[in-house]
Amino acid sequence: MEKNKGCEIWAIGGGKGGTGKSFITSSIGAHLAAKGKRVVLIDADWGGANLHSFFGVNRPQNSLSDFFEKKVPLKSLIMNCGISGLGLIMGNLPSLDSGDIKYAQKIKFFNHVKMLDADYILIDLGAGSHNNTMDTFLLADKMIVVIIPEITSIENMYHFIKNVFFRKLKVVLNSHGLKDSVNDAWKNRGIHGIKTLKELIAYLAGISPHIKDIIDKEMSDFRMHIILNQIRSSRDITVGTSIKSVCLKFLGMHTQYAGYIEYDNCVTSCINKKQQYMLTYPFSHVAKSIGRLSDNLIYVKEVTAATDEYSPGRL
Amino acid sequence: MNIPPEDYNKYFEILELGYNAPLSEVRSSYLRLRALYSSDSIVTSAIIYEFPDDSKQAILDQIDEAYAKLREFFKDKEADHGYKERPSVAGSDIEEYLANVTAFSGPALKMIRERLVVELKDIANFTKIRRQYFEDIELERFEALPTEVYLRGYVVEYARYLSLDPARVAGDYMARYRTWKTTRGNRS
Incomplete structure (x- = not known):
């Protein structure tokens, strides 16, 4: 097998x-497929996979658990979901023993994912900051977070970003033979006067110039792409630019504001009718926004803070 | 004066801009960040609880400093190279001017807006209110403006965009409007 570069x-x-x-994953997938790209969607919501519902297809028999447990090749798990160029791999069926997957297994999984014959592979992750979720996130080429303009969602996002970066630091410092330095610093945070991630980073960077170099590199490479969903007014668009600023000022993290999507009741009704939204309403604001943000993700562009670009369409 | 521009890079960074950003972007970024960190938005309150109480103030101080430094930078640039991005902007001290404003009349608002290098087009795009209304507000063409309730809303939006106190601006402006309305009523 050759790696698909x-x-x-x-x-x-x-x-x-x-x-x-899941809605955004399925929609971006449908958009890219419509542009002639070969796309594979992977439902990696290890506990509650339901990406198939967005295409109106029934729950398939095979799932990722066959890959992990029965060593079925990943390629044979790809199912057709009614759109040419778009394949779908189902996540684990919700079972009571969908527990931890070993890190080595995740690496193996990713190596197989990279060998799939496709232009884009979109992995839909579950909610929460489970280690499985974060590791999958870190192994991807682009890390995308979806939020809505509600305080709970924003709070969880900050939490998520911090956890993912913390996990990344641990993995990277481990690989440099500095095992446990992060854990020790965090365990003894009371002694070192560390309260926040930013202070932890400053503390670790202060241990040695070598560690500082590693951390500086990781921080400048670490980039989350933010999608703001369900905005209800044009003013909500600025939530994205504000979050970008807060991430930089409070966490020291650079983020890309890839785009926003308007709130639309039709999305819910489409899901309930098992219709594919992008095929049902291809000319809606939501569909256009999805197209715009997909392009932003491909070319690593973002919604700019300039006020005149706030208004591509009235809400 | 020959200050290497690198010295100013950190100020551009604080205002979250590229090093080549023009003065107009410096201004709008400053306004945007100032508004964000001086209010209680959902974006900041979702994280602020983990940080010390004065951390927002510290950020505001940084933003203010960066803006003051960059204004100097543009002023020098203008003096050194005859560089002029927009007329009569750099160097004018807006806070000082604001302190001397007794009442927010149309012309006063226009003056403030021009000093802030904000274009009517930007306010119109942002607020989704027709540009013409803002022009009429500045020129105090009261007869062309809609009824009081709507007008007040437009003035509030205008003030908000410029980071002015909306209540004070609307209070002053609507008083002028009502004076005009009564005199017109007396005449007819």
Whole structure:
């Protein structure tokens, strides 16, 4: 098997459930497929997979658990979901023993994912900051978080970003033979006067110039892409730019504000009718926004803070 | 004066801009950040609880400092190279001017807006209110403006965009409007 060099892996996550991760994954997938790209969607919501519902297809027999448990090749798990160029791999069926997957297994999984014959591979992650979720997130080429303009969602997102970066620091410092330095610092945070992630980073960077170099590099490479879903007024658009600013000023993290999506009741009714939204309402504001933000993700562009670009369409 | 521009890079960074940003962007970014960190938005209150009480103030101080420094930078640039981005902007001290404003009349608002390098087009795009109304507000063409309730809303939006105190601006402006209305009523 050869590694497919052209393929890009996007992971879609975010701390809170119900913000529209699966809807956005399915819609971006449908949009990219319509543009002639070969896309594979992977439902990696390890506990509650339901990405198939967005395409109106029934729950398939095979799922990722066959890959992990029976060593079925990933390629044979791809199912057709009614759109040409778009394949779907189902997540684990909700079972009581969908517990931890070992790190080595995740690496193996990713190596197989990279060998899939596709231009884009979109991985839909579950809510929460479970280790499985964060590791999958970190292994992707692009990390995408979906939020809505509600304080709970925003709070969970900050939490998620911090946890993901904390996890990343641990993995990276482990690989440099600095095992446990992060854990020790965090365990003894009372002694070192560390209260926040920013202070932890400053403390670790102060241990040695070597660690500082590693951390500086990781921080400048670490980039989350933010999608703001369910905005109800044009003023909500600025929530994205504000979050970008807060992440930088409070957490020291750079983020990309990839785009926003308007609130639309039709989305809910489409899901309930098992219709694919992008096929049913291709000319809606939501569909256009999805197209715009997909392009922003491909070319690593973002919604700018300039006021005149706030108004592509009236809400 | 030959200050290497690198010294100013950190100020551009604080205002979250590229190093080549023009004065108009410096201004709008400053206004946007100032509004964000001086209010209680959902975006800041979702994280602020983990940080010390004065952390927002510290950020505001940084933003103010960066803005003051960059204004100097543009002023020098203008003096050194005959560089002029927009007329009569750099160097004018807006806070000082604001302190001397006794009443927010149309012309006063226009003056403030021009000093802030904000274009009517920007306010119109942002507020989704027709540009013409803002022009009429500045020129105090009261007869062309809609009824009081709507007008007040427009003035509030205008003030908010410029980070002025909306209640005070609307209070002053609507008083002028009502004076005009009574005199017109007496004449007819």
